[in-house]
Amino acid sequence: MTLMGRMMSEPLLISSLLKHAERHSGETEIVSKRVEGDLHRSNWREVARRSRQAAQAFARLGCAAGDRVGTLAWNGHRHLEIYYGSSGSGLVCHTINPRLFPEQIVWIANDAEDRILCFDATFLPLVEKIAPLLTSVQHFVLMTSRAHMPASSTIPKLLCFDDLLDAESGDYVWPVFDENTASSICYTSGTTGNPKGAVYSHRSTLLHAYAAALPDAMDCSSRDVILPVVPMFHVNAWGLPYSAAIVGCKLVLPGPHLDGKSLYELFEAEQVNFSAGVPTVWLGLLNYVKANGLKFSSFKRTVIGGSACPPAMMKSLQQDYGVEVIHAWGMTEMSPLGTLSKLTTRQLGLPPEAQQRLLEKQGRVIYGVDMAIIDDEGRSLPWDGQSAGNLVVRGHWVIAHYFKNDGSPLVSVDGEPGWFPTGDVATIDADGFMQITDRSKDVIKSGGEWISSIDLENIAMAHPAVHEAAVIAARHPKWDERPLLVVVKKPDASLTREELLAFYEGRIAKWQIPDDVVFVAELPHTATGKLQKLKLREQLKDHRLPTA
Ligand code: AMP
Numbered sequence: 001m002t003l004m005g006r007m008m009s010e011p012l013l014i015s016s017l018l019k020h021a022e023r024h025s026g027e028t029e030i031v032s033k034r035v036e037g038d039l040h041r042s043n044w045r046e047v048a049r050r051s052r053q054a055a056q057a058f059a060r061l062g063c064a065a066g067d068r069v070g071t072l073a074w075n076g077h078r079h080l081e082i083y084y085g086s087s088g089s090g091l092v093c094h095t096i097n098p099r100l101f102p103e104q105i106v107w108i109a110n111d112a113e114d115r116i117l118c119f120d121a122t123f124l125p126l127v128e129k130i131a132p133l134l135t136s137v138q139h140f141v142l143m144t145s146r147a148h149m150p151a152s153s154t155i156p157k158l159l160c161f162d163d164l165l166d167a168e169s170g171d172y173v174w175p176v177f178d179e180n181t182a183s184s185i186c187y188t189s190g191t192t193g194n195p196k197g198a199v200y201s202h203r204s205t206l207l208h209a210y211a212a213a214l215p216d217a218m219d220c221s222s223r224d225v226i227l228p229v230v231p232m233f234h235v236n237a238w239g240l241p242y243s244a245a246i247v248g249c250k251l252v253l254p255g256p257h258l259d260g261k262s263l264y265e266l267f268e269a270e271q272v273n274f275s276a277g278v279p280t281v282w283l284g285l286l287n288y289v290k291a292n293g294l295k296f297s298s299f300k301r302t303v304i305g306g307s308a309c310p311p312a313m314m315k316s317l318q319q320d321y322g323v324e325v326i327h328a329w330g331m332t333e334m335s336p337l338g339t340l341s342k343l344t345t346r347q348l349g350l351p352p353e354a355q356q357r358l359l360e361k362q363g364r365v366i367y368g369v370d371m372a373i374i375d376d377e378g379r380s381l382p383w384d385g386q387s388a389g390n391l392v393v394r395g396h397w398v399i400a401h402y403f404k405n406d407g408s409p410l411v412s413v414d415g416e417p418g419w420f421p422t423g424d425v426a427t428i429d430a431d432g433f434m435q436i437t438d439r440s441k442d443v444i445k446s447g448g449e450w451i452s453s454i455d456l457e458n459i460a461m462a463h464p465a466v467h468e469a470a471v472i473a474a475r476h477p478k479w480d481e482r483p484l485l486v487v488v489k490k491p492d493a494s495l496t497r498e499e500l501l502a503f504y505e506g507r508i509a510k511w512q513i514p515d516d517v518v519f520v521a522e523l524p525h526t527a528t529g530k531l532q533k534l535k536l537r538e539q540l541k542d543h544r545l546p547t548a
Helices: 014-025 044-060 077-088 102-112 121-133 161-166 202-213 240-247 260-270 279-291 311-321 352-359 453-461 497-502 533-539
Strands: 029-033 039-043 068-072 092-095 114-119 139-142 182-188 196-201 225-228 250-253 274-277 301-305 324-330 337-340 369-374 389-395 411-413 416-428 434-439 443-446 449-452 466-476 480-489 516-519
Touching: 014 044, 014 077, 014 202, 014 240, 029 044, 029 077, 029 260, 039 044, 044 077, 044 161, 068 077, 068 102, 068 121, 077 092, 077 182, 077 250, 102 114, 102 121, 102 182, 102 196, 114 121, 121 139, 139 161, 182 202, 196 202, 202 240, 202 337, 225 240, 225 260, 240 250, 250 260, 260 279, 279 301, 279 311, 301 311, 311 324, 311 352, 337 369, 369 411, 369 416, 443 466, 449 453, 453 466, 453 480, 466 533, 497 516
Parallel strands: 029 250, 068 092, 068 114, 092 182, 114 139, 225 250, 225 274, 274 301, 301 324, 443 480, 480 516
Antiparallel strands: 029 039, 182 196, 324 337, 369 389, 389 416, 411 416, 416 434, 443 449, 466 480
């Protein structure tokens, strides 16, 4: 007969992270560069108290278990307090990407049925514009103090976050519930069609936070000073607000101040030694330190992911500035960490160029995630570093379903069901180092943000002079990828590049407008009439964007 273990079983809840950080690292600082312009100093004890007050305030506003609290906010202590206050009390923290086009934000907030919307002052004009279209939001909360509330606003009964908290005692006991309860939602537009919601659970978030803190992952410890450049609206800042609570380290939150100069000054002033972000932000920081002949006095390592890290950036950070670069790959659907590139003992004995080539790959999985590469028939391919196939994953922090979507996105590998198709194409070598070689999903990733090729194609097709349009990703030194529009004109129609680009104004966010247009006589199609994007990308691989 099976013998059961005789161990305690405590649900893995996000509130337990905060309780731990408060008790064991209460005085450890949380520093925030705020929208208001000041540098705010708090600590884990204070954040824990204000998170309990936030939980009480959300309840007073009528929120009940499972209700969604939306945020449009930068990295800052108030956002952190909403993270813990909402999830910890059984509500669901829904971080919305403010860089999306307003229509998309409205769509996402309505789809998630957000009951409260908390936002930084930066986004007041945006929220004033979209408020009448938000069908489920009952309370609008400006994340600021009374002194910074606007004299008037078109938003009826605009609430002040600090006032709401100050009205509560903070005398609150975190409830205990099933660890599989939803804790937060993040929508991704890195898929075809409408954005889709990844719904994380307390259990998945905690397991991810444990794993992310391990030495072969982000290597977090109580001695670290972590500055997540990656936004808290992007997959929970890659889980750093949770891993930081596990180890009880100092957190430095940069708010909207993400340019090279502001980041450098904050790194130095707060003695930041570890950071994480997409390649584009490091370019800004590197340019600034190079142009001004500066060095880092404390910055020692960074995780770079979200897009492929350019080898030149990796080398410069490592060789010129002594900053270890950990190249990482993951997805919104994976909470996000999947693989990180850290060398094994044997690999450390290889010649430097061989080590460098390995570090440029996306790396090995952390325990808790399993991966495979498969062909179009679902047969697994060998890990020989040569065979490229569709990358699929499974694990404790990988989604099984999208929010409100009954269909399963999962596929089978060699007949075994339960694998999530990432839409990335990769090789894996004998040591388990994965390298992304292509993407099968039809989207473009510019500076870490998604652009839907289909949306751009639909707009072009709406132009009366366009017969057919395709949008592909073209390489860009700053943004990694930028959209390139390829068009077949209608016979005898007259249309210039400038006219077509002007047609996008007001129809899509400015930063999503294609960088260039190429007019062609025809586009490549398959026998069944499907556009052959891979072939088109191959045909235009040497096209140089005017912005590059
Ligand atoms: P997101 O859900 O927005 O985090 O985007 C996830 C996708 O970004 C992945 O499926 C990849 O296509 C891409 N991606 C993330 N990290 C990397 C990386 N290190 N190298 C190349 N592509 C990456």
